Amino acid sequence: MSGLSLSHEPVSGVAHGKLAMWAFLASEIMFFSGFFGAFIVLRNSNLDVFSASAAELNKWLALVNTIVLIGSSLTMALSILQLQKGNVKLFRLFMGLTILCGLIFLVVKTVEYSGKFHHVLDEHEIMHLRNGVPPNPDALLPGINPSTNVFFAFYFLMTGFHAIHVIAGLIPMVFMFVKSFTKGGYNHPVKVESLGLYWHFVDLVWIFLFPILYLIFPAH
Amino acid sequence: MKGWFEWAYRDMLSFFPENVSTFGAQLDGLFSFVYWISVLIFLLTYFLLIAFIIKYRAQPNRKSYHFHGSNIVEFTWTILPTFLFVGIGLFSEDAWTKTKYQMKVPKPDVEVDVMAYQFGWQIRYPGPDGIFGKKDRNQMSKMNLFGLDSNDVNGKDDIIIENAQLHLPINKNVVVNLSTADVLHSFFLPNFRVKQDALPGKWIKVWFNGTKAGKYEIACAELCGSNHYAMRGEIFMYSQQDYDKWLDGKNKTMLELQQKMKAEQEAATAATTSDSTATTQGS
Amino acid sequence: MSATSAVANNHHDVHSHSHDHHGHDHHELSFIQKYIFSTDHKVIARQFMFSALFFLFVGGFFALLIRWQLAYPGKAIPIIGNLLPATWVTDGVVQASFYTQLLTMHGSVMIFLVIIPLAVGMFGNFCIPLMLGTDDMALPKLNMFSFWLMPPAAMITMGGFWFPDGMAAAGWTSYPPLAVINGPGQTCWLIGVFLIGFSSIMGGVNYITTILNKRTPGMTLFRMPLTVWALFITAMLIVLGTPVLAAALSMQFFDQFLGSSFFIPDNLVTTKKFVGGGQAVLFQHLFWFYSHPAVYIMILTPMGIVSDVLATFARKPLYGYKAMIFALMAIAFLGFIVWGHHMFQSGMNPLLGTTFMLSTIVIAVPSAIKIFNWLGTIWRGNIHFTAASMNALAFIATFIIGGLSGVFMASAPIDIYIHDTYFIVAHIHYVLFGGALFGIFAGIYYWFPKMFGKMLNENMGRKHFYWSFIFFNLTFFPMHILGVGGHMRRIYDPYIYDFLKPFQPMNEFITIAAGLLGFSQLILVVNILWTIKFGKKAPDNPWNANTLEWSAPTPPPHGNFTEDIRVYRGPYEYSMPGAKEDYAPQTKQDIPSEVEGEIVDESMFKAH
Amino acid sequence: MASTHQHDDAHDHQKDYIKVIMWLLIFTALTVAAALDWIPASWGDYGNKLHIGIGLLIAFAKAAMVVYIFMHIKFDQKFIRLFIGIPLFLFSVMVFAFTALESFY
Numbered sequence A: 001m002s003g004l005s006l007s008h009e010p011v012s013g014v015a016h017g018k019l020a021m022w023a024f025l026a027s028e029i030m031f032f033s034g035f036f037g038a039f040i041v042l043r044n045s046n047l048d049v050f051s052a053s054a055a056e057l058n059k060w061l062a063l064v065n066t067i068v069l070i071g072s073s074l075t076m077a078l079s080i081l082q083l084q085k086g087n088v089k090l091f092r093l094f095m096g097l098t099i100l101c102g103l104i105f106l107v108v109k110t111v112e113y114s115g116k117f118h119h120v121l122d123e124h125e126i127m128h129l130r131n132g133v134p135p136n137p138d139a140l141l142p143g144i145n146p147s148t149n150v151f152f153a154f155y156f157l158m159t160g161f162h163a164i165h166v167i168a169g170l171i172p173m174v175f176m177f178v179k180s181f182t183k184g185g186y187n188h189p190v191k192v193e194s195l196g197l198y199w200h201f202v203d204l205v206w207i208f209l210f211p212i213l214y215l216i217f218p219a220h
Numbered sequence B: 001m002k003g004w005f006e007w008a009y010r011d012m013l014s015f016f017p018e019n020v021s022t023f024g025a026q027l028d029g030l031f032s033f034v035y036w037i038s039v040l041i042f043l044l045t046y047f048l049l050i051a052f053i054i055k056y057r058a059q060p061n062r063k064s065y066h067f068h069g070s071n072i073v074e075f076t077w078t079i080l081p082t083f084l085f086v087g088i089g090l091f092s093e094d095a096w097t098k099t100k101y102q103m104k105v106p107k108p109d110v111e112v113d114v115m116a117y118q119f120g121w122q123i124r125y126p127g128p129d130g131i132f133g134k135k136d137r138n139q140m141s142k143m144n145l146f147g148l149d150s151n152d153v154n155g156k157d158d159i160i161i162e163n164a165q166l167h168l169p170i171n172k173n174v175v176v177n178l179s180t181a182d183v184l185h186s187f188f189l190p191n192f193r194v195k196q197d198a199l200p201g202k203w204i205k206v207w208f209n210g211t212k213a214g215k216y217e218i219a220c221a222e223l224c225g226s227n228h229y230a231m232r233g234e235i236f237m238y239s240q241q242d243y244d245k246w247l248d249g250k251n252k253t254m255l256e257l258q259q260k261m262k263a264e265q266e267a268a269t270a271a272t273t274s275d276s277t278a279t280t281q282g283s
Numbered sequence C: 001m002s003a004t005s006a007v008a009n010n011h012h013d014v015h016s017h018s019h020d021h022h023g024h025d026h027h028e029l030s031f032i033q034k035y036i037f038s039t040d041h042k043v044i045a046r047q048f049m050f051s052a053l054f055f056l057f058v059g060g061f062f063a064l065l066i067r068w069q070l071a072y073p074g075k076a077i078p079i080i081g082n083l084l085p086a087t088w089v090t091d092g093v094v095q096a097s098f099y100t101q102l103l104t105m106h107g108s109v110m111i112f113l114v115i116i117p118l119a120v121g122m123f124g125n126f127c128i129p130l131m132l133g134t135d136d137m138a139l140p141k142l143n144m145f146s147f148w149l150m151p152p153a154a155m156i157t158m159g160g161f162w163f164p165d166g167m168a169a170a171g172w173t174s175y176p177p178l179a180v181i182n183g184p185g186q187t188c189w190l191i192g193v194f195l196i197g198f199s200s201i202m203g204g205v206n207y208i209t210t211i212l213n214k215r216t217p218g219m220t221l222f223r224m225p226l227t228v229w230a231l232f233i234t235a236m237l238i239v240l241g242t243p244v245l246a247a248a249l250s251m252q253f254f255d256q257f258l259g260s261s262f263f264i265p266d267n268l269v270t271t272k273k274f275v276g277g278g279q280a281v282l283f284q285h286l287f288w289f290y291s292h293p294a295v296y297i298m299i300l301t302p303m304g305i306v307s308d309v310l311a312t313f314a315r316k317p318l319y320g321y322k323a324m325i326f327a328l329m330a331i332a333f334l335g336f337i338v339w340g341h342h343m344f345q346s347g348m349n350p351l352l353g354t355t356f357m358l359s360t361i362v363i364a365v366p367s368a369i370k371i372f373n374w375l376g377t378i379w380r381g382n383i384h385f386t387a388a389s390m391n392a393l394a395f396i397a398t399f400i401i402g403g404l405s406g407v408f409m410a411s412a413p414i415d416i417y418i419h420d421t422y423f424i425v426a427h428i429h430y431v432l433f434g435g436a437l438f439g440i441f442a443g444i445y446y447w448f449p450k451m452f453g454k455m456l457n458e459n460m461g462r463k464h465f466y467w468s469f470i471f472f473n474l475t476f477f478p479m480h481i482l483g484v485g486g487h488m489r490r491i492y493d494p495y496i497y498d499f500l501k502p503f504q505p506m507n508e509f510i511t512i513a514a515g516l517l518g519f520s521q522l523i524l525v526v527n528i529l530w531t532i533k534f535g536k537k538a539p540d541n542p543w544n545a546n547t548l549e550w551s552a553p554t555p556p557p558h559g560n561f562t563e564d565i566r567v568y569r570g571p572y573e574y575s576m577p578g579a580k581e582d583y584a585p586q587t588k589q590d591i592p593s594e595v596e597g598e599i600v601d602e603s604m605f606k607a608h
Numbered sequence D: 001m002a003s004t005h006q007h008d009d010a011h012d013h014q015k016d017y018i019k020v021i022m023w024l025l026i027f028t029a030l031t032v033a034a035a036l037d038w039i040p041a042s043w044g045d046y047g048n049k050l051h052i053g054i055g056l057l058i059a060f061a062k063a064a065m066v067v068y069i070f071m072h073i074k075f076d077q078k079f080i081r082l083f084i085g086i087p088l089f090l091f092s093v094m095v096f097a098f099t100a101l102e103s104f105y
Ligand code: HEA
Pocket: B041, B045, B080, B081, B084, C173, C295, C296, C298, C299, C341, C342, C360, C361, C363, C364, C367, C368, C369, C371, C399, C400, C401, C402, C403, C404, C406, C407, C409, C410, C411, C415, C418, C419, C420, C424, C427, C428, C431, C432, C435, C436
């Protein structure tokens, strides 16, 4: 029955993988919308706590991460171009760079998190960040953690889920990268393209996280 | 077994518990308005459904009518229900604003605080001085659900009722400030057609005006844990005289209690610095 | 298609299940690859069907325990009372803490593990590729994944069973703060439902891709059967709604497990300590932003099925095909802006109550359009009564009642009194059991021959229908009356309230009817099992229907069709005047008749 | 599984990408600069609002560039825009309803 052509060419003109990725990204937008919506509501009712807490975050590490992530978006886009052109060497190079950027991002994130976990709140901070309520000694995580206050809950929630997305993106990238060194090579431009869409989306989320968590709380 | 079929030939509307609040009649009226519309729609659609099922049941030599539908018909049965349903919406609006809009809550003749907790209700009257003591959320605890500020003298004489019995006069605008100490609860007075969820950290004004003296029930209508079902309270509606009598009795015990406390405190002043209890109970 | 091709197909079935089209077609697949980890959409549909029917009995069993307690509080459960675990019952009597677990798990199981898998998982998988004339889903591996996420997710959802505190006990709505201060059973529930949601999203993504991309030549969007349209729109609801639930669940998980306070305001007087600063209503907003569309996720597909079944058995074109599609779209769109009607009494801004009241009432309009079009479909038809068509008619009958009770609650001031009473419970079951489940039954009776190659026993099918329909109404109609009487939902023992004492006989009546209703469902199971073993072989097109799946061999082989498929007309061209047959399969090119068998031939997106 | 939509000229895209990345970096610098303490404290709440406004505006501009160029919305079929448009619409409905939580009454 191999003469049949029941597995049709994509009718909409967009390859299956890519279309599915777009549908999935629509879903992802709604996922983060839930967080952002909640963030707006709770920010409005906890302004003081939010700006006091945002001051504790490390803008500069986040800036580094922003640049790293934007850079990885570029290398990702370029690696897709190269694979479409059939230039495997350059594909490998750019894919490798993307992975590298992803890893740097995660390392910086780890540094940032562990800084938080090692931060013991002093009297002054307990007043400002926790309205005078002493931290819960039984909290699962030490130092500054989601139970510190609503702002940090959002911080860990949003950056945490973002980091999970980064990791989830890195796994297939490493797979493709490694595969491109094997004898068969790697030649599925549509898959790389779909993954690229996903990766740009991850970048996009960060573009919003960066200002709302780290930046737009002025010092005064 | 005996009571089983009694309900089968009773009109649905006759099952409402007795209404004893001023706006209750309007709400019940709205219900029966929608009810009769629904009955009409029900009869219309069921008549067509059953008639078609009988009339057009399969017969060997009948052929169905090949017809795809008509835009005029579609348009008609889109527009007509729209008017009807929007009508219901607009018609409901008045009762909604009246009962729930916080800015439309009438000036209270009697004001009480109701604090829900797992699993019961605490009720607070302002006491002899007629002023509620200040509340301080940071002082809330199992012993002090309202979080009465221990430094506020106005709070010392507040009457707190712990056994979920609410006593109120009839024909007076009652405003209940509703909140909860822990999880969500819902303040449900079936006979008054009142229902409002209690939110932790927020005071919501609920108002009603009872029209008939007697004893009614308070229920919790929001799942709040395993004993949700047992959050039963009682509400006693009195004529003004009876209510005053009850209230005077309460106030008197409060004053006596206060004086006794004061005396005790003075006696023990030198010895220890004991915590002055903000509240006493009554029932 | 002839008997020979059916034989050939069976033969074919043994071979080639592999999905990469790079040769090696002819190796034998092990049992596991063929029936367990299969990527064939038809096998996955069957897997969804059997697992969901299993959970129907689990959920139904919980419901019967609930009913026992409400009718005879404090009395030991007969027969099985002493077999149940000690954390559930003492001396055979249901405990108050177990009762809340029961109603929570009943609601969750029925919604997440029964109706959604049946309506979306099973019919989506079975119908979409076949009705579009293609060989499989666009992403078969993803499809398999989306099924195999379900069993572990189901286990995790009920995982609280292993903890001393028991399963989740905050209602299927899981409102904080209650849910947050509950024990590990709640954590399990959160994770489980999150995974189920993920599985749904995977499915939805796949359906959207398949429908947009894999239509056979000639199959324009406006030639798709309504079942596929309904699934398409349902998939959009899933893709756009479910992630919001996932977000809400994640936040609740943080509150529950990591001690944050998204939904916890300051100074809660509970044993668990929180820093506060959150808002409890926020969760309700997020939850209903998903869960209202979710009720349409559960009803739209059955609506599509009913449209197909009615047109087939009335031998008539569907009345107002396009109007039906626009009504589906309108319901889906409005479904996203009405969620607040679940929160009229929650203490949200009453002004929002007004807005939500109006939008909610407006959503009745497209539903009315659908009802009238169904009535128009059977008008001047020639209705054949089978188990399938009777279930479809029952859908209309019960959905009218369920929908009308929805209009009561949609009016915010009326909702003040009936919110959280049995009036709501009656509404739920009229739309979910009476609506969704009857629609699903209709679909099962309709497509079973194609799915399994055997004709279901019609006699048993009718018995199942009559019994279910009668006992369904006897069980759930009286609940409206309980609601009017003020009977709260989710209460363990109603009779501690004086004003509810008179309702004990009615509760008893309901319980007995519910038991019989549960018993009636056994007929369906017996029928299915009996048919699979002894049933009569099904012809390729037993109902003389038009849609593409009936042009495939029975049961369809791997790859579905034995010849290339081209579509020439819409799906509902029945009884064309002057034609020889009273049906016109979408694949048949020339059918001489007096009318042109066309509806429209245009499409929103690029067509062939 | 081949894409039916061919990208005509790969080289052009490369130029686009480089341009976009430059703008992205510039905007990043801008947004960090804007977040510094340059608004006089006397502007009070308006100053805060301005901060937020600028931050979000820049973020949206950056996002638009990523979506348009990197994610190829500009070059792909038009209907793909729905996959972003509809969620954004729903998000705005959501935010509208949520922020009405407290106000009015
Ligand atoms: C499949 C599921 C399903 C469906 C389809 C619906 C449909 C509707 N629902 Fe329902 N609903 C639920 C499932 C569903 N619901 C569930 C599970 C809950 C409870 C959740 C919980 O708290 O646990 C609930 C709760 C619920 C509430 C909250 C009640 C409360 O908690 O206080 C409200 C309030 O407005 C509501 C309204 C409606 C409306 C207006 C419709 C409309 O879509 C109905 C439209 C249909 C019709 C109106 C009938 C057909 C029309 C006609 C016959 C034509 C009329 C003719 C003329 C005008 C001439 N529903």
